[in-house]
Amino acid sequence: MKFGGSSVASADRMREVADLILSFTDESPFIVLSAMGKTTNKLLLAGEKAVSCGVNKVDTIEELLFIKELHHRTVDELGVDRLIVDGHLEELQQLLKGIAMMKELTLRTRDYLVSFGECVSTRIFAAYLNKIGVKARQYDAFEIGFITTDDFTNADILEATYAAVAKRLNDDWNSDPAIPIVTGFLGKGWRSCAITTLGRGGSDLTATTIGKALGFREIQVLHPQSMRPAREGDIPVRVKNSYNPKAPGTLITRSRDMTKAGLTSIVLKRNVTMLDIVSTRMLGQFGFLAKVFSIFEDLGISVDVVATSEVSISLTLDPSKLWSRWLIPQASDELDHVVEELEKIAVVNLLQHRSIISLIGNVERSSLILEKAFNVLRINGVNVQMISQGASKVNISLVVNDNEAEQCVRALHSAFFESELPCGSSN
Known part of the structure; x- marks a missing residue:
């Protein structure tokens, strides 16, 4: 199951997603999350401003302050320890100071910058699930075998990813079962070993890649590129609305009767x-x-x-x-x-x-x-x-x-x- 930024945009929305996941616990779901709503754009804006604002003014960048306030407010409302996010937020601030010092924002650094959104949202959500008694484990995609080309900002997932991801997730599940909470959108360049991103909408591709690797029965996401691994694995894709979770959604399969369809x-x-x-x-x-x-x-x-x-x-x-x-x-x-x-x-x-x-x-x-x-x-x-x-x-x-x-x-x-x-x- 994949949830986009609007689905995890606030503490209330995260609670709703958690309730939805609770209805699927018997099916051993895996979860892929995007950054909290607006976070990715705010990170990019902060990076662009850091290029020209000077090191001493990084702490006052409006977008950085927004990101800190959003995530602190969310963990507070969910009753989760701020330590879960503080380390990453401090690392983000130091990265922006580095950008300000170098006065440039390369594509490689841009990918590293935007990765903070998914890394923080998944940590918050996994911590909340554990708090309410649902055993969950957070994963950064780039640490569990998502191997990509080194095309920063628009990388492609390589074939070696499937076996690597399957081994890591299966081994962890067999030794200590917990719902995987995985960062969408991210990978690791096979040559550079640097964080890469899969392009906008890449979280859907993350979900279907995991689905194919693990041979899942059904995947609940949608993005054009995400259909490739689902199709290759002959896995149906269901498109659902997290704002209306009881609706059956749309099921995409390999074929259907189109004789009566307009x-x-x-x-x-x-x-x-x-x-x-x-x-x-x-x-x-x-x-x-x-x-x-x-x-x-x-x-x-x-x-x-x-x-x-x-x-x-x-x-x-x-x-x-x-x-x-x-x-x-x-x-x-x-x-x-x-x-x-x-x-x-x-x-x-x-x-x-x-x-x-x-x-x-x-x-x-x-x-x-x-x-x-x-x-x-x-x-x-x-x-x-x-x-x-x-x-x-x-x-x-x-x-x-x-x-x-x-x-x-x-x-x-x-x-x-x-x-x-x-x-x-x-x-």
Whole structure:
């Protein structure tokens, strides 16, 4: 079972998660936790500020004070000893002073910095479970065999991880059974032996990796990359809402009967950057797309959704790979570099504050889905700025303005899942 930052954002939420886990104790669950809500972003902000604030002012960084207060308040409300977190919080403060002294924040140091969120949240939660009589044991993923590439901030888990994790967890369980509480998102570089992170959403991948290693019956998480180990291990994945734990959630399996299915889900991704790239050089030429995508590869930026015509390319950039620009605008000139390089070969229009609405549905009924979706958007006065649909027709992606996104999703959900009335009916 994996719980994200919002599920462990406070002492009250941790109590609710603990109650939920108590209902599964007969099934010997393992638990993967993210950092407490907002902690990861606060750590990154603190690191960026430390670069320029000077060693003497590190103690006054607002985000550091927030992190300390949040975790101290949480342990106090849970009745857990502050010593559980004080050592890590002091280490965090010393790291920020080191960043201030060096006046730089490398990717390697950034991964070390954000690891404090998961390391502290899991220690608090394990201590609370033990306090209420549920035997639990905290684990840092990078200490139990999570071996990764040395691609800091976006590392990949290596095959050797499965055997190493299985051995460590099984040995501990056989000698002294306790519910494992594991840090999500983290690993250890196979060459550097330094802490690495698996990218945003990596806690889900941590959970499915453990699930495959241990051959679990079912995993309750969701992130696209996390599906790979679950699929390879033929393990169903259940998506649940910790705010509504009694609901059955959604079970994802290897196959299902799609003959009667239309639209099965609607997914929203906010704060997306969209690029329109226009060049007459594309017409009848080969290699132009390769030049465009090589620019993104060289700058280490992931492209999300793509649509092309004879003389233009429209694409969106994965927001999880551009987080620093929105957290600290002056901290990254990634987009500036992209635009600068692309303008050497094309006219570029940069559009920010966009959202992607993805419609997941039946391959054979995509035309009906599109017809109904566009009718809903027309009625709501929304213009789609970009549409992308692969040959499989399973995923239809629509790009709209951020400020229209929630309205669109609600209207689409109502039309597809809440009513059999024709689109636009007010009855």
